[in-house]
Amino acid sequence: MTIAIAYAAPSAKAPLEHTTIERRALRERDVLIEIAYAGICHSDIHTVREEWGQAAFPLVPGHEIAGVVTEVGPDVTKYAVGDRVGVGCFIDSCRKCEQCLAGLEQFCTDGGMTSTYNDKYRDGEVTQGGYSTHIVVDENYVLRIPDGLSLDVAAPLLCAGITIYSPLTHWNAGPGKKVAIVGVGGLGHLGIKIAHAKGAEVTALSQSMRKKEDSLRLGADHYYATGDPETFTKLAGTFDLIVSTVSAVVDLDAYLSLLKPDGVLANVGAPEDSSTLHLFSLVMGRKTLAGSLIGGIKETQEMLDFCAEHGFGADIEVIRADRINEAYDRVVASDVRYRFVIDIASLRD
Incomplete structure (x- = not known):
C-alpha cells in the first residue's frame, strides 16, 4: 500500500484541501505512477460541486494525469520503471463486451467504464483521481506519453485532447473538409490545433472577437464571432463538420444552418x-x-502519438496545488488560456 499526498473536496461545494489517501498494493498487472502534473478539467468542478448529481466525499478529482512509472506488478509487460505515462478519464471496464473488444471502452455495456474518480471498481474499491502524488492503475488503462511531449503539456490531452480528437477523426476532418470549432477554450483550442494538423480548413467560432488573434495563432484559417447575427448569414451552408465544445445551451437550428448537405454537428460540450x-x-x-464522448485506450494512444508527431500539446498555465480553489473560480469565469495544470510536486511543500 502507498500513502499519497492529495488535494480533496471534503464535501459538496467545499474548498479542496490538503490530505492523504491510500493507494492499493500492486496487483499482478498494476503500475504505480508518481504523478508529475494533473490538468484541471471543468468536469472536476462540476463533480465536486455536485452540478452533475450526487458525489461521494471526500473526493480527489483529476483525470488528466501525467507522470513516471516507479513500480510494476510481477505480470506487467507493457511498462517498466522510468517510463513516461498518462492516465485519462477511466481506469477499468468489463474488458469482454462488444464495445470493450472493439477498443471503445468508454462505451462499455457491461457495467460501464470505471471513472478515474468518484466511482467504484467492480470489487467496491473507491476511485480517487490525479490531484495526488501517486496512483495505481492496471497497465491496460495506462497510456505511453511520447518523448516529443513534455509531461505538463501532455496532461490535458488525456481528457481535453481525446475528447476533441475523437470526433474530428470519426467524421474525417482532413484535406478538402471545412471544419468549424465552436468555443475557443480548453477543448476548442486543441480542436483548432488538431483539425489544422489533419489538414482541414479550420474556422474558429467564439462569442466575440476577443480570441481572434489566439485562434489564428493556433491554426485557424478563419474566425467569426457568434455574437454577431450576420455570422450565421455569411456562413450558411459552409461546413462539412462542426464540433461544439460549449457547455451552454445554444441555438441548434442556427448552427445546423451552417452545415452543407450531409454535414455533421457533433457536440462534446454537455449543458445542464x-x-x-x-x-x-x-x-x-x-x-x-451527433455527440461524442472521449475515446478508447487505442484511440487515446493514437492521439498522443499524433500530437507528438506534429509538435504540440495544450496551451497551459502551471499552478501550485494551493491555488486549485482559485483556479476553479477562474475556470468558471473563463479566465484561463487554456488549461490549468497542477504541479504535483507542490503538494509536498
Missing part, C-alpha cells in the same frame, strides 16, 4: 439544461446532430 431544435433543420439537407 435541455436543448431544443426543429426537425426541419435536420431533414432539409440530410444533416446529422
Whole structure:
C-alpha cells in the first residue's frame, strides 16, 4: 500500500484541501505512477460541486494525469520503471463486451467504464483521481506519453485532447473538409490545433472577437464571432463538420444552418439544461446532430502519438496545488488560456 499526498473536496461545494489517501498494493498487472502534473478539467468542478448529481466525499478529482512509472506488478509487460505515462478519464471496464473488444471502452455495456474518480471498481474499491502524488492503475488503462511531449503539456490531452480528437477523426476532418470549432477554450483550442494538423480548413467560432488573434495563432484559417447575427448569414451552408465544445445551451437550428448537405454537428460540450431544435433543420439537407464522448485506450494512444508527431500539446498555465480553489473560480469565469495544470510536486511543500 502507498500513502499519497492529495488535494480533496471534503464535501459538496467545499474548498479542496490538503490530505492523504491510500493507494492499493500492486496487483499482478498494476503500475504505480508518481504523478508529475494533473490538468484541471471543468468536469472536476462540476463533480465536486455536485452540478452533475450526487458525489461521494471526500473526493480527489483529476483525470488528466501525467507522470513516471516507479513500480510494476510481477505480470506487467507493457511498462517498466522510468517510463513516461498518462492516465485519462477511466481506469477499468468489463474488458469482454462488444464495445470493450472493439477498443471503445468508454462505451462499455457491461457495467460501464470505471471513472478515474468518484466511482467504484467492480470489487467496491473507491476511485480517487490525479490531484495526488501517486496512483495505481492496471497497465491496460495506462497510456505511453511520447518523448516529443513534455509531461505538463501532455496532461490535458488525456481528457481535453481525446475528447476533441475523437470526433474530428470519426467524421474525417482532413484535406478538402471545412471544419468549424465552436468555443475557443480548453477543448476548442486543441480542436483548432488538431483539425489544422489533419489538414482541414479550420474556422474558429467564439462569442466575440476577443480570441481572434489566439485562434489564428493556433491554426485557424478563419474566425467569426457568434455574437454577431450576420455570422450565421455569411456562413450558411459552409461546413462539412462542426464540433461544439460549449457547455451552454445554444441555438441548434442556427448552427445546423451552417452545415452543407450531409454535414455533421457533433457536440462534446454537455449543458445542464435541455436543448431544443426543429426537425426541419435536420431533414432539409440530410444533416446529422451527433455527440461524442472521449475515446478508447487505442484511440487515446493514437492521439498522443499524433500530437507528438506534429509538435504540440495544450496551451497551459502551471499552478501550485494551493491555488486549485482559485483556479476553479477562474475556470468558471473563463479566465484561463487554456488549461490549468497542477504541479504535483507542490503538494509536498
